Amino acid sequence: MNSIKKYLGLVWIFLAIASYSILLKTTVEQINAKPTTDTIIQWSIFAIIFLPIAIGLVIFGWLAWKGAYEQLPVSSKEVED
Amino acid sequence: MNATMDKNPIRKVIFASSVGTLIEWYDFYIFGSLAPIIAAQFFPKGNPTAALLSTLATFAAGFIVRPFGALVFGRLGDKVGRKYTFLLTLVLMGGSTFAIGLVPGYETIGFAAPLLVLLLRLIQGLALGGEYGGAATYVAEYSPPNRRGFYTSWIQTTATLGLLLSLGVILITRKSLAEDEAASIRAFESWGWRIPFWLSIVLVGMSIYIRLKMQESPLFSKLKAEGKTSTNPIKESLMKRSNLKMVLLALFGATMGQGVVWYTGQFYAQTFLENVCKVDFEQTRTILIWAIVFATPLFVFFGNWSDKVGRKWIIMGGLLLAVVSYRPIYRMMLDLTKIETVVMDDSKTKIERVISPMGGKAYSLQSTTTYHFYQNGITEKKTSTDTLFNSGVEKIQTQVKSARLVPDDIYWSLVALIFVQIVFVTMVYGPIAAFLVEIFPTKIRYTSMSLPYHLGNGVFGGMTPFIAVLLGTIYTNDVLVGLWYPIAIAAVSLLIGVIYLTNRIDPNVND
Numbered sequence: 001m002n003s004i005k006k007y008l009g010l011v012w013i014f015l016a017i018a019s020y021s022i023l024l025k026t027t028v029e030q031i032n033a034k035p036t037t038d039t040i041i042q043w044s045i046f047a048i049i050f051l052p053i054a055i056g057l058v059i060f061g062w063l064a065w066k067g068a069y070e071q072l073p074v075s076s077k078e079v080e081d
Numbered sequence: 082m083n084a085t086m087d088k089n090p091i092r093k094v095i096f097a098s099s100v101g102t103l104i105e106w107y108d109f110y111i112f113g114s115l116a117p118i119i120a121a122q123f124f125p126k127g128n129p130t131a132a133l134l135s136t137l138a139t140f141a142a143g144f145i146v147r148p149f150g151a152l153v154f155g156r157l158g159d160k161v162g163r164k165y166t167f168l169l170t171l172v173l174m175g176g177s178t179f180a181i182g183l184v185p186g187y188e189t190i191g192f193a194a195p196l197l198v199l200l201l202r203l204i205q206g207l208a209l210g211g212e213y214g215g216a217a218t219y220v221a222e223y224s225p226p227n228r229r230g231f232y233t234s235w236i237q238t239t240a241t242l243g244l245l246l247s248l249g250v251i252l253i254t255r256k257s258l259a260e261d262e263a264a265s266i267r268a269f270e271s272w273g274w275r276i277p278f279w280l281s282i283v284l285v286g287m288s289i290y291i292r293l294k295m296q297e298s299p300l301f302s303k304l305k306a307e308g309k310t311s312t313n314p315i316k317e318s319l320m321k322r323s324n325l326k327m328v329l330l331a332l333f334g335a336t337m338g339q340g341v342v343w344y345t346g347q348f349y350a351q352t353f354l355e356n357v358c359k360v361d362f363e364q365t366r367t368i369l370i371w372a373i374v375f376a377t378p379l380f381v382f383f384g385n386w387s388d389k390v391g392r393k394w395i396i397m398g399g400l401l402l403a404v405v406s407y408r409p410i411y412r413m414m415l416d417l418t419k420i421e422t423v424v425m426d427d428s429k430t431k432i433e434r435v436i437s438p439m440g441g442k443a444y445s446l447q448s449t450t451t452y453h454f455y456q457n458g459i460t461e462k463k464t465s466t467d468t469l470f471n472s473g474v475e476k477i478q479t480q481v482k483s484a485r486l487v488p489d490d491i492y493w494s495l496v497a498l499i500f501v502q503i504v505f506v507t508m509v510y511g512p513i514a515a516f517l518v519e520i521f522p523t524k525i526r527y528t529s530m531s532l533p534y535h536l537g538n539g540v541f542g543g544m545t546p547f548i549a550v551l552l553g554t555i556y557t558n559d560v561l562v563g564l565w566y567p568i569a570i571a572a573v574s575l576l577i578g579v580i581y582l583t584n585r586i587d588p589n590v591n592d
Contacts, residue, residue, distance in 0.1 A: 005580060012333075015573070030555075042551070049145055049540055060329040068326045069581050 002070045009064030016057035023050055094223045095235045097295050098216040101171050101288040102236055104281070105212045106243025107250075108178040109205055111277045113348065114247050114366075118274045122186045123195045144543025146203050147535040150210020152315055155528030158215050159314035162305070163222075163298045163527065167215035168289065174208035175285025177201040182278025210539070214531030221518035222300040226586070227388055233514035234384020238377055241506070244347055245373045248366045250277045255363075263435060263448050300523050314528040318521075327520050328533050334582050335516060336537025338400045338574025339509040341567035343538060344545035345407065346502035347373070349563070352546050353411060354495065357553075357560055358418035361462065361484040364492065372499035376507055383511030391584035392516040399508025400575040407564050410498050415560065417491050417498075420455045429454040436469065444470045458488030519587035541570055 027043040063069065112119065150170075158166035181201045187194045217236050224232040254276045258268040265273075296302075304310050311317050318324055347369070354365045387395050431452040438445045447469050453461040465481040487495065513534075521529035549563025556562040 001580075008580060012577075045145070046548075053536065053540065056329055057333060059325070060333055063322075063326050063329070064581070068322070069330065072330075072581075072583050072585075073323065073327070 002067070005064055005069050006067055007065075009061040009066075012061030012064060013058050014061075016054045016061065020050060020054035023047060091223055091232060094295070095220055095232060097291045098167075098220050099235050099239050101167065101292055102212055102216045103239040103243045103246065104284045104288050105171065105174045105209055106240045107246045107284065108174050108243075108281050109209050110244045110247040111178070111251065111281075112181065112202065112205070114244075114251055115274050115277070118270055119198070121270070122274075123184070123198050124187065144206060144539040146206035147210035147539030147543070148532060150207035151214060151531030151535040152210075152528065153207065154211020155214055155318075155531040156314045158211070158218070158527035159311050159525055163215050163219045163301055164292070164295055166527070167212055167219070168292050170208040170211040170215065171285055171289055171292065173204055174212065175281055175289075177204040177208070178278050178281040178285075182275040182281075206539070210531065210535050213534060214527050217514035218518060218527050218530065219298050221515065222298040222523070229518065229586075230387035230392065230512050230515040231381065231385040233518065234381045234511045236514055237384060237511050238380045240343070240510070241347065241373055241377055241380070241503070245370060245377075247277065248370055250280060252363065252366055252370075261435075264437060267446075304524055309524060311524040314525045317525045318529040318532065324521070324525065324529060328529055330577075330581055331517060331520060331530070332533035332536050334574060334578035335396055335513065336533045337541045338403075338537075338571040338578065339396065339513055340537040340539075340542025341545050341570045341574075342399060342403045342509045342542075343506050344542040345403070345549075345564075345567040346499070346506040349546045349549050349567070350414075350499050350502055352550065353414065353563075354418075354499075356550075358414055359483060359485045360418055360495070361486050364487060368492065368495050368499060371496045372503050375496075375500050376503035379504060379507035380511040383507050384515065387512035387515060388586070391586055392512040392519075393578065393582050393584040395512050396509050396516065397575055397578050397582075399505045399510075400571045400578070402508070403502075403505045404568055404572045404575060406501070407568055408561055410501060411561050411564055414495060414498055417494055418459065418485060418487060420457070420459050420461060420485065423455045423457050423459070426454045426456065444468050458491065460486040462486055 024047060027047045030043050031040055033039075154166050154170055157169070178201075181198060184194055184197045184201070213236075216239075217233055220236055221229055221233050251274075254273055255269040256262065256265055258273045259265040297305075301310075318328060351365060351369050354360045354368065355362065360368070383395050429452075433450045433452075435448045435450075436445050437448070445468075447467045449465050449467065451463045453463070455461065461483065462485070463481065463483045517530040517534060518526065545567055548566045552563045552566060553560065
């Protein structure tokens, strides 16, 4: 199970980069197709708010790849240390 | 701690926490439920889709700031205390909701109107971001370990009950502003929509009174007395790798999926019924109300069950059911309400005209309602409102509305289909507060659990109706295309949750 967790880490990194790239591509396409204020604002909001989330998914994947999820903490002391 | 417990028996703690949280949800959801009317009042008139999208964008803005509220008030809650923080969020929420009801429309003060509404909506989002984590943490820190899921599940009912309250208040207000129903609806759309916002100040006042009598959480009081509270909860939550990995796991493995399931079952379903299936405004709301009433006890059922079997598999079960059944459910909703391929009974077609003089003005309003009856029992109601000038020759058609009134058998089938979706909601949402409380330590719990909760619910979940509608405008040949967003997000969350989460119930949250 630990090796599945580890290798899936790479999948999460890829998924984050791929899905954010698709979002950016769609944003540019939609704004070019209809460059109104509404379209620009809506799609820019998407692109901005999903950026930190995509970064979070990359970090999650990286932590999984490094084995950080092989064992989850069972007490708060493990989280605090 | 015992002395405090005596003063604050768990039922009182749950009641005081839940009432305030319910009212905050009510405040937050009346805006969403009135989105089309607010669009007409505050955004420049023109393309109605643009107006609706603008409102949904404001709606989304309310959701996007929720994670910031989680950080700001979470930090305060971990430093100053749970009680005073969620008193503050209640005051902010009540004040901003009341103020939305006072803002003059776009026609009166121009662009200041949408800007003010946006600002107040952002304050609502911030306040909500701080509220939930405080209430869930507060109740959990009073709960015995073997009842944590059960007790916190009462907090979990509040979001749905807040939605129910908002729908009920809107329906009652809409029908009671004049004796004639059409006149009452016109009055509601003109100014009566403000009443549900004004009502908030009364509800919040009562809730503040109740909460002022509460004591601080015993676990937090103990930490504070020992001088062990966190000096920088945000830094400890997000900069410490051991805690950050749990914040990310909670977000991607649970709250992200839970958020989209929540908003699909209770918001997108409503949007879909009204805008795609074209079901009548009132029937759409009452269908949702019945489904919520029947399903709400299941929040407590699944919360309680999670104390026995663990949180993980109940949440994952809800995600799985949502992923595999959303498209069939929505296909059934479409099939039940379609009239395009059904024979119309021309002989029954009925036309009603009502002329309402506009007291002292040079014109009257003529409302013409045409009823078409179909063989499957559906009645299509088309209403056009014309302006008739007193000279008698000029006539301006101002608007045409079309809605389908469904017969009892279809009505209850739709209730059942929404009910099933809300059952998924109760599975993913009932145990989530206990799950989140148990994976973070007391001194940074408020901040740490609030952030993934509001990212999952605010950003992923809150954007669901908005993204689904937008997908529908891009891919116009598939009316169910909007569902791919919640399905994809729930599927990824399911996979991450199944593989990375444990089903362990933490016996000790006192550390």
